[in-house]
Amino acid sequence: MLGFIKKSLSKTADAIKSVVPKKKIIFTKDELEEILLEADVEYELVEIIIEQTYQTKITRDILRSKLLATLAYTSYKEPEYEAPFVELIVGVNGAGKTTTVSKLAQKYKDEGKKVILGAGDTFRAAAIEQLTLWSKKLDIPIVASSQGHDSSAVAYDTIDSAKSKGFDNVIIDTAGRLHTQTNLANELKKINRICEKAHKGSPHRTLLVIDGTQGNSAIAQAKAFDDMIGIDGIIITKLDGTAKGGSIFSIAYALELPIVYVGTGEQPKDLVAFDKYEFVDGLLDAIFEEAS
Numbered sequence: 272m273l274g275f276i277k278k279s280l281s282k283t284a285d286a287i288k289s290v291v292p293k294k295k296i297i298f299t300k301d302e303l304e305e306i307l308l309e310a311d312v313e314y315e316l317v318e319i320i321i322e323q324t325y326q327t328k329i330t331r332d333i334l335r336s337k338l339l340a341t342l343a344y345t346s347y348k349e350p351e352y353e354a355p356f357v358e359l360i361v362g363v364n365g366a367g368k369t370t371t372v373s374k375l376a377q378k379y380k381d382e383g384k385k386v387i388l389g390a391g392d393t394f395r396a397a398a399i400e401q402l403t404l405w406s407k408k409l410d411i412p413i414v415a416s417s418q419g420h421d422s423s424a425v426a427y428d429t430i431d432s433a434k435s436k437g438f439d440n441v442i443i444d445t446a447g448r449l450h451t452q453t454n455l456a457n458e459l460k461k462i463n464r465i466c467e468k469a470h471k472g473s474p475h476r477t478l479l480v481i482d483g484t485q486g487n488s489a490i491a492q493a494k495a496f497d498d499m500i501g502i503d504g505i506i507i508t509k510l511d512g513t514a515k516g517g518s519i520f521s522i523a524y525a526l527e528l529p530i531v532y533v534g535t536g537e538q539p540k541d542l543v544a545f546d547k548y549e550f551v552d553g554l555l556d557a558i559f560e561e562a563s
């Protein structure tokens with residue numbers, strides 16, 4: 272998988288090229304500031320990094336340690352659980368939830384696990400169809416009801432079915448938008464409660480899907496979801512299509528939540544475990560000349 276994160280940073284690297292036409296070994300603080308802002312690292316975090324950098328000549332090693340420090344919270348530790356492992360996938364409209372559900376399902380299937388999907392976005396008929404289509408393509412079972420039905424009932428039935436048939440993983444898709452934000456909050460809270468009823472301790476992991484092309488505007492949105500239902504980790508999608516890769520630093524720093532995966536395309540294989548070293552080095556390669 273090595274290289275996927277770096278490849279998906281190519282648009283961010285192009286943006287950096289507009290302020291650093293030629294890679295160098297040493298940069299000034301002013302240049303560093305410009306580079307980070309161009310990569311869409313949030314202004315406040317750029318200022319913190321600049322202020323905490325005492326050196327005037329910025330080398331790759333100096334910037335590397337600064338950037339890695341902002342990602343200090345990004346490692347994820349799986350909780351203790353009794354199978355099946357239940358995951359809830361949440362996020363705003365269009366962030367990439369349904370696609371991510373299928374990517375995760377493919378990943379678990381490849382690991383030899385028995386997976387079942389729950390079509391918990393009952394708000395739109397198209398959402399149920401979309402996930403059903405994926406389930407057919409990937410040959411993975413799904414529990415789905417019709418539009419307008421209770422999404423928590425779908426969650427319950429999916430978990431119940433997984434328990435009785437000895438499945439390893441349950442992945443539940445959810446709606447990104449309802450009539451109001453309060454409706455959405457209530458629905459997600461209810462799904463949470465029903466999961467716990469269906470299988471003690473579940474959902475074991477609630478993952479927030481963030482559209483990477485949104486850059487820093489995703490931070491407020493992520494905070495709202497965290498307040499609503501509590502988020503265990505983040506998946507940043509569409510990293511392949513954005514020049515805003517640097518916003519990962521601000522998102523991770525502001526939320527203090529682990530980034531578990533990144534989405535690097537529209538296909539089920541396009542999900543990569545987030546590796547902060549690969550990510551930082553990928554970015555640094557776009558800035559610094561290789562030392563000879």
Ligand SMILES: Nc1nc2c(ncn2[C@@H]2O[C@H](COP(=O)(O)OP(=O)(O)OP(=O)(O)O)[C@@H](O)[C@H]2O)c(=O)[nH]1
Nearest residue numbers: 364365366367368369370447508509534535536537
């Ligand atoms: N390039 C790229 N496109 C992606 C990625 N993830 C999702 N998409 C695309 O983004 C669009 C929206 O994805 P969905 O999975 O339907 O998003 P959603 O959050 O389920 O949307 P709603 O159900 O409307 O709330 C689709 O066209 C996906 O193919 C990714 O990592 N990279």
Ligand SMILES: [Mg+2]
Nearest residue numbers: 368369392398
């Ligand atoms: Mg969806």
